[in-house]
Amino acid sequence: MADLPPAQPYYAHPFDDDKLREECGVFGVIGVVDAANFVALGLHALQHRGQEAGGIVSHDPATGFQSARRFGYVRDNFTSARLMETLPGPLAIGHVRYSTAGSKGNTQIRDVQPFFGEFSMGGAAIAHNGNITNAVALRRELIDRGSIFQSSSDTECIIHLMARSLQRTVPERMKDALRRVEGAYSIVAMTRTKLIGVRDPLGVRPLVLGRLGDGWVLSSETCALDIIGAEFVREVEPGEMVVIEDGKLASHHPFERAKPRFCIFEHVYFSRPDSILGGHSVYETRERIGIELAREAPAEADIVCPVPDSGTPAAIGFARESGIPYGMGIIRNQYVGRTFIEPTEQIRNMGVRLKLNVNRALIRGKRVVLVDDSVVRGTTSRKIKEMILDAGAKEVHFRIASPPTAWPCFYGVDTPQREKLLAATMSEDEMRSHLGVDSLRFITLDGLYRAVGEAAGRDPKAPRYCDACFSGEYPVAPSDMIEQGFTLKAAE
Numbered sequence: 296m297a298d299l300p301p302a303q304p305y306y307a308h309p310f311d312d313d314k315l316r317e318e319c320g321v322f323g324v325i326g327v328v329d330a331a332n333f334v335a336l337g338l339h340a341l342q343h344r345g346q347e348a349g350g351i352v353s354h355d356p357a358t359g360f361q362s363a364r365r366f367g368y369v370r371d372n373f374t375s376a377r378l379m380e381t382l383p384g385p386l387a388i389g390h391v392r393y394s395t396a397g398s399k400g401n402t403q404i405r406d407v408q409p410f411f412g413e414f415s416m417g418g419a420a421i422a423h424n425g426n427i428t429n430a431v432a433l434r435r436e437l438i439d440r441g442s443i444f445q446s447s448s449d450t451e452c453i454i455h456l457m458a459r460s461l462q463r464t465v466p467e468r469m470k471d472a473l474r475r476v477e478g479a480y481s482i483v484a485m486t487r488t489k490l491i492g493v494r495d496p497l498g499v500r501p502l503v504l505g506r507l508g509d510g511w512v513l514s515s516e517t518c519a520l521d522i523i524g525a526e527f528v529r530e531v532e533p534g535e536m537v538v539i540e541d542g543k544l545a546s547h548h549p550f551e552r553a554k555p556r557f558c559i560f561e562h563v564y565f566s567r568p569d570s571i572l573g574g575h576s577v578y579e580t581r582e583r584i585g586i587e588l589a590r591e592a593p594a595e596a597d598i599v600c601p602v603p604d605s606g607t608p609a610a611i612g613f614a615r616e617s618g619i620p621y622g623m624g625i626i627r628n629q630y631v632g633r634t635f636i637e638p639t640e641q642i643r644n645m646g647v648r649l650k651l652n653v654n655r656a657l658i659r660g661k662r663v664v665l666v667d668d669s670v671v672r673g674t675t676s677r678k679i680k681e682m683i684l685d686a687g688a689k690e691v692h693f694r695i696a697s698p699p700t701a702w703p704c705f706y707g708v709d710t711p712q713r714e715k716l717l718a719a720t721m722s723e724d725e726m727r728s729h730l731g732v733d734s735l736r737f738i739t740l741d742g743l744y745r746a747v748g749e750a751a752g753r754d755p756k757a758p759r760y761c762d763a764c765f766s767g768e769y770p771v772a773p774s775d776m777i778e779q780g781f782t783l784k785a786a787e
Contacts, residue, residue, distance in 0.1 A: 318344060318345070318393065318424050318425060318426075318500065318565070318707035318708055319344055319345045319390060319391060319392050319393060319408075319422075319423070319424040319425075319515075319707070320338065320341030320342075320343075320344035320345055320390070320391040320424060320515040320516070320519075321341075321388070321389070321390055321422045321423070321424050321481060321482070321483045321502070321513070321514070321515050322334050322337035322338055322341060322388065322389045322390075322483065322512075322513065322514050322515065322519055323387065323388035323389070323422075323483035323484075323485065323490050323492070323512065323513040323514075324337070324386070324387055324388075324490070324507065324510060324511070324512050324513075324523075325385065325386045325485075325489075325490035325510055325511050325539050325540075326385055326386075326507075326508075326509055326510030326511060326539075326542055327385060327507055327508065327509075327510040328385060329379075329383065329384075330353060330384060330385050330386055330387040330510075331351050331353040331379060331382035331383070331384070331387040331389075332379055333387075333507065333512075333523045334351050334353075334387045334388065334389040335351065335369060335373035335374070335379065335389070336519075336522050336523050337389065337512070337514055337519040337520075337522065337523060338351070338369045338373065338389045338390075338391050338519075339369045339370060339373075339522065340516075340518050340519035340521070340522040340567075341391055341514070341515055341516060341518075341519050342368060342369055342370075342391060343565075343567055344391055344393070344424070344515060344516075344565065345390075345391035345392045345393040346367075346368060346391070346393060347366070347392050347393050348364065348365065348366045348367070348391070348392045348404075348406075348407040349364070349365060349367075349368075349369050349372065349373065349389065349390060349391045349392065349407070350362065350363065350364035350365070350389060350390050350392075350407045350408055350409055350422075351363055351364075351373065351382055351387055351388070351389040351409070352382075352387065352388055352389075352409045352411055352420040352485065353382040353383060353384045353386065353387035354384045354386045354387070354418075354485065354486075354487055355383040355384030355385075356384070356487075357383075358383060358384070359418075359487075360411060360418050360420065360487075361381055361382050361383070361384075362382075362409070362411060362420075363378060363381065363382060364404055364407040364408075365407075366404070366407075369391065385510075386485055386487075386488070386490060387485070388409050388420055388422050388483045388484065388485050388490070388513075389409065389422065390407075390408035390409050390422035390423075390424075392406075392407060392408060393709065403446070403447075405445050405446045406446045406447055406448050408421070408422045408423065408448070408450060409421055409422040409483075410422075410446070410448070410450060410451055410454055412454045412457070412458060414457065414458060414465065414468070416463065416464060416465065417465075417486060417487050418486070418487065419457070419465045419484060419485065419486050420484060420485050421450065421453060421454060421469075421482060421483075421484040422450075422482065422483050422484070423449075423450040423453065423480055423481075423482050424480065424481045424482075424500050424502075424515055424707060425478060425479035425480035425481060425495065425499065425500045425706060425707040426449060426478050426479055426480075426705055426706050426707040426708075427449040427450075427452060427453075427476050427477065427478040427480065428477045428478035428479075428705050428706070428771055428772070428773045428774055428775055428776070429476070429477040429478065429774040429775055430449035430452050430478075430775060431775040431778070431779075432774060432775060432778070433452045433456070433475065433476070434449075434452055437452065437455045437456070437459075440459070442455045442458075442459075452476070453469070453472050453473070453476065453482075456471070456472030456475055456476070457469055457471070457472045460472060465484070465486045465489065465491070466489070466491055466536065466538050466547070469482075469484065469491065469493065469536070470536065470547070470549040473493065473495075473549070473550070474549070474550070476495075477771055477772070477774060478495070478705070478706060478771055478773075479495050479497070479499035479500050479558075479706035479707050479761075479771070480493070480494070480495045480500065480707075481493070481494050481495070481500040481501060481502035481515065481531075482494075482502075483502075483513045488540050488541070489538055489539065489540045490511060490513065490538075490539040490540075491536065491537070491538050491539070492504065492513040492531050492536070492537045493531075493535070493536045493537075494531050494532065494533050494534065494535055495533065495534070495550075496533055496534040496550045496551065496552070496553045497533055497534075497553055497554075497555055497556040497557075497761070497770055497771065498532070498533025498534070498555040498556070498557050499556060499557060499558050499706050499707075499761050499770075499771075500515075500558065500706070500707055501515055501516060501530070501557070501558075501561060501566070501572065502514070502515060502530070502531040503515075503516065503517055503520065503527060503528075503529070503530050503531065504527075504528045504529055504530070504531055504537065504544075505517075505520040505525035505526055505527050505528055506525060506526045506528055507523060507524070507525040507526075509542055510542075511539045511542075511544065512525045513531070513537075516566055516567060516570040517570045517571045518566075518567045518569045518570040521569070527571065530573070532548075533553070533555040533557075534548055534549075534550045534551075534552060534553065535547070535548055536548075536549055554757065554759075555759070556758070556759070556760060556761040556770040557572075557573065557759075557760055557761065558706065558760065558761050559743065559744075559747065559760035559761065559762045559765075560697065560704075560708070560764060561577075562575075562577060562580045562581070562584075562746075562747050563581070563584065563668055563669065563696060563697045563743070564605050564668045564669060564697070565708075568581060568608055573748075575747070575748060578608050579608075580746060580747055580748075581608035581609050581612070581696065582608045582609070582611055582612035582615075583612060583745075583746040583747075584608075584609045584612065584696045584697075584738060584742075584743065584746040584747075585608065585609035585610060585611060585612025585613035585614075585615075585616070585666060585696060586612040586613070586615065586616040586746070587738055587742040587743070587745055587746045588609065588612070588613055588666070588694050588695075588696060588736075588738045588742065589612070589613040589614075589615075589616035589617040589694075590616060590742075591736070591738060591739060591742050592694055592736030592737075592738070593617060594617070594619075594662075594664050594692045594694065594734060594736075595662065596619055596661075596662040596663060596664045596690070596692055597619070597620070597661040597662045597663070598619065598620055598621070598622045598624060598657070598658075598661050598662075598663055598664070599613050599614040599617065599619045599620070599621050599622070599664045599666060600621075600622055600623065600624030600625055600658075600663055600664065600665055600666070601623075601625070601665075601666050601667075602625060602651075602665055602666065602667035602668075602679060603623075603625055603626070603627040603651070604627060605667075605668040606665075606666045606667045606668050606696065609666050609668070609696035610664075610666035613664065613666050613694060617664075619664065622654075622657050623654060623657070624653065624654050624657050624658045624663060624665075624683070625651050625652070625653055625654065625665075625679070625682075625683075626651070626652050626653075626654055627650060627651055628649065628650055628651070628652065651679065651682070652682075653682050653683060653685070653686040654686075655686040655687065658683060658686045658687060658688050659686060659687035659688070660687055660688075660689060661688055661689060662688070662689050662690040662692070662733075663683055663688045663689075663690065663691050663692065664692045664693075664694055665679065665680075665683065665691060665692070665693050665694070666694050666695075666696060667679075667693065667694075667695055667696065668695070668696050668697060669695060669696070669697045669700055670693075670695055670699070670700065670717055670718065670726070670730075670737075671700055671710070671711065671716060671717070672711065672715060672716070672717055673717040673726065673729060673730055676693065676730050676732075677729075677730050677731065680693075680730060680731060680732050681731075690733040691732045691733055692732060692733050692734045692735075693727075693730065693732050693734070693735045693736070694736055695735070695736070695737040695738065696738055697737065697738060697743065697765070698737050698738060698739060698740045698743060698762075698765040699717075699718030699723065699726075699737050699765065700716055700717075700718055700764050700765065701713075701716055701718040701719045701764075701765065701767065702716070702719070702763055702764050702765070702766070702767040702784070703716070703764070704763065704764045705763075705769070705773040705776055706761065706763075706771070708764070710764065713781075717729070723735060723736070723737065740752075740753050740762060740765055740766065741753050743762075743765075744758075744759075744760070747760070766784075767783070767784030768784065769783065
């Protein structure tokens with residue numbers, strides 16, 4: 296299973312430095328001819344979840360397991376007929392990556408998933424979306440017991456735990472391993488004959504099940520089912536393991552049942568707007584977020600503009616509820632990607648203008664409401680505000696479609712250290728002054744819950760979602776980070 300040499304290097308665009316980075320995307324297919332081709336298409340649809348690298352592992356009875364792992368976009372690597380011919384067979388899984396654990400920003404090819412391991416009962420490959428919060432402790436224990444790690448990824452801990460299990464089958468070994476694991480995970484895995492999907496007991500990260508003719512599909516999001524013409528069947532339940540073999544699906548619940556805590560930020564930003572989460576359209580949910588935002592934080596203005604692209608549905612909802620006209624005041628250059636050019640200092644100084652440009656004719660002389668999905672460090676928000684004022688706007692009002700991000704995520708999202716989060720060190724009014732805008736308002740946590748379908752808002756005693764990045768209430772203790780000195784929010 297030789298890896299191909301890396302494609303063009305990965306360079307983060309300066310605009311992306313002030314966004315919460317998506318976790319990863321996973322996709323698997325069984326029971327169709329040339330399954331890897333369908334996996335490549337599925338990964339392309341999930342590209343928004345990870346742009347740093349991608350990989351595919353396939354199995355064919357005649358040739359065994361085959362693997363290809365590359366840096367960069369799916370479209371730049373997995374569209375070559377020559378490459379895809381090296382990945383034959385009716386069973387394949389794939390992964391797109393943005394590093395949230397291991398060597399952030401310095402990914403080696405050995406860190407790119409799916410990972411493969413040979414066990415006594417045969418080979419198995421695994422791809423993981425999420426983050427194991429006790430990976431450091433597990434890794435230390437496994438190394439002390441003789442395990443030799445090949446990557447810096449937390450996912451490799453699962454492979455080593457499976458190798459040490461005394462169970463007879465790969466699914467049983469995986470159950471055994473995951474009972475030692477803390478954190479958030481949605482997993483797709485494969486043996487020579489089986490496709491396996493697992494969600495953690497809280498269901499923090501998404502995973503859905505689909506049908507493709509006589510075959511089956513596992514995916515992080517429903518939008519990736521659409522691209523291959525697969526039918527959405529249902530979500531894999533929190534704490535469920537599905538095992539698919541010979542066209543049949545078996546469902547197992549190997550973990551103690553818990554109240555689900557799905558990541559609420561999937562509704563705000565991570566998932567593609569054409570996906571379905573919990574039976575609800577992501578696009579429509581984001582419109583409702585904008586409606587709630589307009590009710591909670593009205594503004595006297597002449598035009599509502601989204602910060603593209605993630606702020607667009609919320610801006611439409613805000614405009615509809617407020618009666619203020621909607622307009623595309625900022626235009627996004629669709630052809631500037633993360634692999635644009637190596638960012639020299641001169642290019643970095645151009646900053647956000649490489650990706651966004653103001654529609655001056657629409658903005659000049661107007662009071663502008665800018666709707667964005669979040670504020671992290673605030674650096675991009677300041678640049679956008681300056682661009683709007685330079686274009687002749689009279690006033691700039693920011694409306695944010697999520698509550699203040701004041702706590703880091705440890706469940707598969709790359710967030711800065713807490714002291715680098717603007718909302719962790721400043722009040723809302725201090726943030727407004729820091730950004731230099733006429734007003735700044737965030738949707739409340741109750742408002743966000745109403746927008747996602749909780750009519751009464753957030754139940755402080757039993758929240759239905761993981762909202763730790765806003766509330767500081769972590770449903771799974773981040774053991775490794777606590778050991779390193781991270782301080783949890785004091786009980787009220």
